[in-house]
Amino acid sequence: MTKRQNRMILVGLLVSGVFLAGYLGIKAFSENLLYFYTPSDIVDGKAPANKSFRVGGLVETDSLVREGMLVTFMVTDNIKSIKVTYEGILPDLFREGQGVVASGTVLNKCVGLTCTNTFIASEVLAKHDENYMPPEVAAALEASSQE
């Protein structure tokens, strides 16, 4: 074996070793790398209890209620949804039907046998989607989806 082939094998081993380590690391830490939980996760009890975390999803249409600085809205992943309350200034892109990520804790209130989860948010960030278009195109898409 020539020296060059030797070096080639060493570099190859280095690359495959690093990628294997990376793959295993990502597998192991996948849960910690989630930036937010979905409303379904919370309803199914997968989100951490008694600990601050983030919830992400779409703001349900016609769910936004403002009482002074206090806002209440539903966040949904189109399967389950959760009520979120927040006191403060909302970002520009915050809109009904748009993505949102809120951080805070879940408050579980039980009246009789029915329990309701409320997410008390301390921070609300708007999540933008990957679509960029002029208003005319947005209007046309809207119209065609309603047909």
Next chain:
Amino acid sequence: MWKWIQRQASPKVFFETCSRLTPWFFWPFISLLLIGLYWSLVISPADYQQGDGYRIIFIHVPSAILSMMIYAIMAIAGGIGLIWQIKMAEVVAKVSAPIGAGFTIIALATGAIWGKPMWGAWWVWDARLTSELILLFLYLAYMSLNSAFDNPRTAAKSSSILAIVGLINLPIIHYSVKWWNTLHQGYSVGTGGLKDPDMQIALGIMFLASIFLYVLLVSIKARTEVLIREQNSRWVKEEVVGVEL
């Protein structure tokens, strides 16, 4: 073929190639940049949600792509230098690092400027933003390690290994928005996220301009690097400095 590569990789021929490339990339870069900026800022329509604020993507997206592309080039050139001991590959890897770091900083800064009004936060520790920040640290580590040795060959050897190890970060950056929930949005390029043809053209031109800028900067910086490395060689003294031997 092998002979041809060896000839191209000799310091003198490489130096001359770089000298010839510079003007071929300078004027196209300037024109592409001006046309691209006009297309981005004037011809492209405003976004239905973000108004004019979205236009920062015409800088942000090409810079982010280049920051990853240049890292890949740097690591591959470093690997070629390690295996085939081609000195000019080491030069390309070394001069690429600060350019790539620059593009990374531009991507991070423009993202933060956009994030504050749109998301409501300058910075969040989601997978996409964090992995891009790690890319910047990898560039800085590469540059520090490379300048820590007096002998350029030793420097290239150690820093190339670092660059190759850091390659693992590239798929993480790219797939972060797909593998995990992130605040950063998913792919707009290649998925029809840009719904307007003028937006697509503007982004395409700005991307091309960035590539031209990269090659232009490499061709200039590589020449300096070759001269430093070959300062004692005969051809530098005779043809560049003009000393009679």
